[in-house]
Amino acid sequence: MHDSILNTLSVEHEHLFYLMREVENAPSIYQRNDFYNQIKNEIVPHMRGEELTIYEKLRHDIADKKALELSQASDRDHHKIREYMQKLELLALESDEWMSTFKQFRRFTEDHCRAEEKDLFPTAKDDFSEVELEEIAYEFEEAKHH
Ligand SMILES: [Fe+2]
Numbered sequence: 001m002h003d004s005i006l007n008t009l010s011v012e013h014e015h016l017f018y019l020m021r022e023v024e025n026a027p028s029i030y031q032r033n034d035f036y037n038q039i040k041n042e043i044v045p046h047m048r049g050e051e052l053t054i055y056e057k058l059r060h061d062i063a064d065k066k067a068l069e070l071s072q073a074s075d076r077d078h079h080k081i082r083e084y085m086q087k088l089e090l091l092a093l094e095s096d097e098w099m100s101t102f103k104q105f106r107r108f109t110e111d112h113c114r115a116e117e118k119d120l121f122p123t124a125k126d127d128f129s130e131v132e133l134e135e136i137a138y139e140f141e142e143a144k145h146h
Contacts, residue, residue: 005054005137006121012046013113020106029094036093036102040085043109045144047078052143053136054124064127070120077112084108 019039026032055074061067084105091098128136 005133005140006125008137008140009046009050009054009121010117012042013117016043016046016113017110020102020109023102024099024106033093036088043081043085047081048146049140049144051075051078053139054120057128057132057136058120058124061127064123067123067127070123074112074116074120077108077115081105081109081112 016039019035019042022035023032023039026035055071058067058071084101087101088098088105091101124133124136
């Protein structure tokens with residue numbers, strides 16, 4: 001499947017949505033911490049992988065002006081997501097402020113992922129060849145683990 005990388009990324013988004021719901025519904029602070037750590041373990045490599053592969057390729061997609069804008073908008077979103085996480089690190093996990101910040105982080109992250117699925121992934125699918133998408137898939141897995 002030539003667009004399987006786009007499917008992989010969407011599946012990873014769904015898993016993040018699941019973990020974010022679990023953080024909000026966690027019956028104890030211990031479980032809240034556990035689910036939040038799982039989010040960090042998934043979202044950090046996911047973002048790095050996207051930035052180094054699909055965003056990078058869209059940035060150089062000179063045949064399509066929209067591609068550069070989409071890539072830059074997604075980069076800005078990732079910056080904001082990292083800022084939310086830095087803010088969460090400084091707050092006490094059991095505090096109300098932590099949870100209200102987490103809810104903002106969750107809403108922002110969900111909107112970002114939905115926007116990617118609606119605009120950025122279809123642009124990649126239209127503009128890149130089957131071989132290019134396969135390269136992105138390979139490089140994404142490499143980038144995640146570095
Ligand atoms: Fe993503």
